[in-house]
């Protein structure tokens with residue numbers, strides 16, 4: 001029996017609910033902070049938990065290279081290793097190989113690549129990816145191995161990658177088998193071709209997964225083109241299972257994707273932007289390096305119950321970022337994750353109250369109008 005997904009309310013195409021896992025409940029719409037190398041960069045897991053995150057993302061690619069799957073298992077698995085006892089979703093590695101490792105070769109059987117760390121050679125098959133995610137790392141939710149084409153993609157290349165991803169989805173499911181306390185998600189591909197995405201969705205359904213991701217987006221197509229795909233792609237997937245939009249996104253991306261039926265997100269933006277001095281707020285992004293904050297005694301957001309957002313002055317944050325102080329990266333990362341959790345919490349409440357459209361237009365008026 002897969003993880004129960006109880007949709008509490010819908011408002012238009014937007015949904016809010018709870019995905020029940022063996023390690024705890026995930027409130028949707030949900031944002032997953034990225035913990036690529038067994039750490040959400042610059043924060044302790046206690047700080048991450050304090051922001052309200054119900055689930056983290058880990059990466060097979062990075063963890064199989066270092067510390068290695070078998071060592072991780074000997075150390076008790078990823079949750080114990082990094083002291084995060086709530087759910088973890090791990091990505092399967094294919095996307096990271098293409099975007100990170102130097103040399104890589106993709107065949108029907110596997111993707112082979114050399115480590116960007118030490119050049120060592122590695123082979124990743126659907127079977128090995130599932131073994132690493134579910135058995136060595138102990139992920140609560142594993143992702144099938146897939147192939148994500150870059151954008152723009154020629155139709156033949158998009159079709160070939162979508163069809164390979166389906167075959168790899170079937171192999172991932174066979175390797176995963178039936179498990180009571182862990183889940184496996186399939187990944188829809190097809191680039192910006194509606195009929196390819198429909199074929200992908202129909203074949204994923206035949207295989208049968210506990211949840212379904214929308215892959216192949218946030219690869220350079222831009223917000224408008226992504227929304228055009230989201231006008232049809234989420235609803236090709238089962239209405240009663242979680243829909244996860246991979247790698248997304250900016251705050252406005254989350255709002256517009258929730259409006260189109262997406263339930264789960266992951267993105268490095270809040271943590272990466274935080275390390276580079278950018279703070280996300282209800283009034284748009286702020287670049288704390290900017291001289292206008294040098295004597296701004298107000299906090300970033302007194303309404304957020306996060307010390308980084310409500311107790312430090314922007315002047316102090318400006319100083320820390322200008323001085324390239326580690327604490328500046330810590331505080332802005334902490335604030336950004338708290339903001340993303342406040343954003344998803346506000347969307348959950350708006351959907352439950354039947355006022356998502358009002359939330360959405362207020363958000364555009366306040367946040368988007370101030371974004372560059």
Ligand SMILES: CNc1nc2cc3c(=O)[nH]c(N)nc3c(CCN)c2[nH]1
Pocket residue numbers: 057091092093094095143146147148187214215216217218219246247248266
């Ligand atoms: C930042 N943009 C982005 N697009 C993605 C597509 C896939 C995708 O199509 N497949 C997989 N497996 N991962 C993706 C990721 C990584 C998510 N953490 C993506 N990230």
